Amino acid sequence: MPARNVTAKISLEVIKTACSNCNLRELCLPLGLEPTELERLDDLVSTRRRVKRGEHLYRASQPFDAIYAIRSGFFKTDVLTEDGRDQVTGFQMAGELLGLDGIGTEFHTCNAVALEDSEVCTIPFPQLEGLSREIHTLQHHFHKVMSREIVRDHGVMMLLGTMRAEERLAAFLLNLSQRFTARGYSPAEFYLRMTREEIGSYLGLKLETVSRAFSRFQEEGLIAVQQKHIRILDTPGLKRLMAQQGR
């Protein structure tokens, strides 16, 4: 029964939760690693964790000891201040990393909440530093990921600092569309995992303003909205609107 053995081996490989056979490896931390290096990363990323919709992956002020790679699902991160302000700082999807904010202080500085049932890979940080001292490619890629996060934040600052409501929402939709595309989903049709209020918080707007902007886009034939279901009908139109120069 050699054939049977082979089958067993294959199925074992398939269930093994490892970067080596993760279809996100080109988006995620392992990008560019050699097979032998990948295996070493596998050893490190042994723990996976399920997070149900609405549950926290971590909370601000919890001790930081690991970063997380999203394997499936959708998250938001938000910051709360003592005086009660609340700002969504980002929405994260499969292949993206969570927890980078905690390295600097040894404590998480924001909350990470699952917006749908999700699964993450836990990457213990001290061990990641250890491995990246040995694997140059991993080290460099990790630095790139952190740097891109800074650049992304600059983009959000630009959005919040210079765009008006409709421009912000257009930018938001185009950004989502582009990220869904990179993951093999439709660029033009998707479900929003977050509420109008969460979108508003991210964009520095009130939920009513977000809702009105959606309605306006629909009137103008740019998108079709049905609650959380979005169809983009006129991508160039959205881009034009976004560049329209606000305040």
Add this chain to the structure above:
Amino acid sequence: MPARNVTAKISLEVIKTACSNCNLRELCLPLGLEPTELERLDDLVSTRRRVKRGEHLYRASQPFDAIYAIRSGFFKTDVLTEDGRDQVTGFQMAGELLGLDGIGTEFHTCNAVALEDSEVCTIPFPQLEGLSREIHTLQHHFHKVMSREIVRDHGVMMLLGTMRAEERLAAFLLNLSQRFTARGYSPAEFYLRMTREEIGSYLGLKLETVSRAFSRFQEEGLIAVQQKHIRILDTPGLKRLMAQQGR
């Protein structure tokens, strides 16, 4: 003449431009390094560069090959988009690092402009990665610095997303005050190196709004303004105003 030799040696050490004898080493990259490790960093940070007021340290789209530690002076970073938007993403002072945005794309993604005659230490990035593969403390500290930059950006997002004009300006002044304090300057009295327009760009406001807010603060006895010279008269008052809860 042994005495003479000693003197010569000392003065040589003093002029040597090295992290070992930089008075910013507790604020900057070398934090926490052992003397022997410091020396290795010294070898790396051999080049210094003067940047005159108004000159660019680097520009968006230039190839990235080094990060910079500010030895003296004051900088702003800003991002320009194709559609002509312009946003100041930060103001940097002695001991802070510039250029982290370039790691992710191998190109700088923003402009760094000196707001006064300044001096920076050039840290070639590939060599920094090399050294941080060998010196664990350096590696970890560098990661902390990047992480803190992300957290700082979240703070700006909070500011832009949830605060009204006067709250933003109060937060800005308190932040500057705190950073000057950390560098041994007065917490209550300083010169702004940037124009009202640059402050406005950073805070997502028009220069007129910034000017009005300054006037209002002065009327209320919170600060004394004379052009770029600021005296903070009522720090608790500014803090209260900042927490006042805006929109």
Add this chain to the structure above:
DNA sequence: CGCGCTGTTGAAACTTGTCAAAGTTTGTGG
């Protein structure tokens, strides 16, 4: 010494927020 850049101030216009009411969807428990 004057020109230009920077800053201040006022009034009007515009954008977004606030408050309120009603409609819709989702989830839960009977």
Add this chain to the structure above:
DNA sequence: CCACAAACTTTGACAAGTTTCAACAGCGCG
């Protein structure tokens, strides 16, 4: 599987805050 409550969304009218436009003052640099 239905009913009901809670959460979310939409829409309107009005208020508030910020920008825009404009005029003028002041400082600093050449």
